[in-house]
Amino acid sequence: MDAREAALRRAHEHALRWLASLPDRRIPARASVDETVRALGAELPDAPSEPADVVDLLATACEPGLTAFPSGRFYGFVVGGTEPAALAADWLVSAWDQNCVMRAASPACTAAEEIAGAWLLDLLGLPPGSAVGFTTGATMANFTCLAAARDTVLRRAHWDVARDGLAGGPAVRVLVGADRHMAVDLALRYLGLGAPEVVESDSQGRIRPPALRRALDRADTRRPTLVVLQAGDIHTGAFDPFPETVQAAREAEAWVHVDGAFGLWAAASPRHAHLTQGCSAADSWATDAHKTLNVPYDCGLALVRDPSALRAAMGLRGDYLIQHERGDPVDKVPELSRRGRAFPVWAALRSFGRSGVADLVDRLCRHARAFADGVAGIDGARVLNDVVFTQVCADFGDDARTERVLARVLEDGTAWISGSTWRGRRVIRISVSNWSTTDTDVARALDAIRRAADATAR
Structure with a gap:
C-alpha cells in the first residue's frame, strides 16, 4: 500500500501541475515522437523500478510531447476538455x-x-x-x-x-x-x-x-x-x-x-x-x-x-x-x-444539472458565433458556413494562403485550429467544444489568426 500511495500522490502532483499549465501553455506539443521515445527509454530494464519513480519518469518524459487538448484554446477536430467532476x-x-x-x-x-x-x-x-x-x-x-x-x-x-x-x-x-x-x-x-x-x-x-x-x-x-x-x-x-x-x-x-x-x-x-x-x-x-x-x-x-x-x-x-x-x-x-x-x-450530468448542460451548449454556440464575427472582420477572410452550432469554416481567398495562415497559427502556438478540405477548397475549421473556453480565450485565438493573416498578406 505504501508504494501504491506514493505512486498515486506523485501522479496527483503531476496532474495538478499539468492542469495548472493549461491557461498559458502553448497548445502544440514541443517534443517529437522520437524525442519522447528517447526520454522514456526504449530499452526494457532488467530490474524492477519503484512505482513512484516510474510515474515521475512518465510524466516528465511525456509532458513536452503532449498537446494541450484540454485547453480552452484548442479548437481542432471536435473534442471537449474534461469537466472537473467527470475527471x-x-x-x-x-x-x-x-x-x-x-x-x-x-x-x-x-x-x-x-x-x-x-x-x-x-x-x-x-x-x-x-x-x-x-x-x-x-x-x-x-x-x-x-x-x-x-x-x-x-x-x-x-x-x-x-x-x-x-x-x-x-x-x-x-x-x-x-x-x-x-x-x-x-x-x-x-x-x-x-x-x-x-x-x-x-x-x-x-x-x-x-x-x-x-x-x-x-x-x-x-x-x-x-x-x-x-x-x-x-x-x-x-x-x-x-x-x-x-x-x-x-x-x-x-x-x-x-x-x-x-x-x-x-x-x-x-x-x-x-x-x-x-x-x-x-x-x-x-x-x-x-x-x-x-x-x-x-x-x-x-x-x-x-x-x-x-x-x-x-x-x-x-x-x-x-x-x-x-x-x-x-x-x-x-x-x-x-x-x-x-x-x-x-x-x-449531476455536476452540470439540466440548466448547466443547456448553458454549456449555449456558451459553446456563442463562442462559435464570436469566432465567425471575428474572422469575418479580418481582411481577406471569408466565413463559408451558416454558423448554427459550434463549427466555423473559413478561408483566406485561395488554398495557398489559407494553408499559410493555418501554418502560422500553429507555429504561433496560442491556439490550435484544424485545416480541412470542404467543397473543393482548403479551409480552417474552428470547433468550439471545451467547457473551459472563455471570452478571453476566443479573443486570444482571434488575435493569433489576425497576426497570421497579416503576416501572409505581405
Whole structure:
C-alpha cells in the first residue's frame, strides 16, 4: 500500500501541475515522437523500478510531447476538455477497477448506467425506455446502432444474420447524405455492408429531402433499407431536416439512424433544440460524451429505441457469466471487458444539472458565433458556413494562403485550429467544444489568426 500511495500522490502532483499549465501553455506539443521515445527509454530494464519513480519518469518524459487538448484554446477536430467532476470520477473508475458488464458482478456500474442513461434520454428528448450503451466513442456507437439496424431489417426480411451470417442473405441498402462523417462508412464496412448509396446534400451539408425520397422510391420495397442522417455536420454544424427525412424513411419502412456525435446535444438547450426537431422519431442515435458533454476519453453513447433490437445484436451467453434476468450492460455494447464509462457521465450530468448542460451548449454556440464575427472582420477572410452550432469554416481567398495562415497559427502556438478540405477548397475549421473556453480565450485565438493573416498578406 505504501508504494501504491506514493505512486498515486506523485501522479496527483503531476496532474495538478499539468492542469495548472493549461491557461498559458502553448497548445502544440514541443517534443517529437522520437524525442519522447528517447526520454522514456526504449530499452526494457532488467530490474524492477519503484512505482513512484516510474510515474515521475512518465510524466516528465511525456509532458513536452503532449498537446494541450484540454485547453480552452484548442479548437481542432471536435473534442471537449474534461469537466472537473467527470475527471475526478474517472480517477475513481481506475481505482475501483470494475469490469462493468454484469449486473450481479458490479451493481454500482449498472446503477450508474441506468441512472445516467435515463438522464441522457430525458435531456436529449429521446423516447423513454430506449436502450443506452456506453461505447468507446462515436465510431463504435454508430457501429453498435447500425448492427441493431442491420439485424432488424434482415429479420423483417426473414433472414437470421446471427445464425446464417450475411452470405446468401438479402442485400441491405444504406442511404447516406453526401456530407456524412467518415465514421459512418467505417462502421458500415465493419458490419459487412460495404459502401453506402450517397444522396445529394445542400450547400451546408444537409441531406435534401426530395433527393432522399427519389432514392427511396427507386428502391425495391422488399429490400432491407437503412437511412443514416446527421445531427451536426463536421464542417458546418448543420442538421439534417429530420421531420421530412424521417417521414420519408418511415414510409419506405426503413430503419432511421442519426449520427449526432456532437450535435445531438443541441436538444439539451431550449435555445437550440429546434435544430433537432423530429430527430426523436428515429430508431437509433449515436453521440459522444467526450465531445460536447466534456467527460474524459473514451465514452460514446449508442441509443436504440427498441432495447430488444440492441440486445439481439449485441447480447451473448456464456456458462461462466453471472447473467441476470433483467439484462446486463454486456447486452448493449460490443466489448466483453470494459471500464465504468457511465460513472464520469453520471458525475458530469449531476455536476452540470439540466440548466448547466443547456448553458454549456449555449456558451459553446456563442463562442462559435464570436469566432465567425471575428474572422469575418479580418481582411481577406471569408466565413463559408451558416454558423448554427459550434463549427466555423473559413478561408483566406485561395488554398495557398489559407494553408499559410493555418501554418502560422500553429507555429504561433496560442491556439490550435484544424485545416480541412470542404467543397473543393482548403479551409480552417474552428470547433468550439471545451467547457473551459472563455471570452478571453476566443479573443486570444482571434488575435493569433489576425497576426497570421497579416503576416501572409505581405
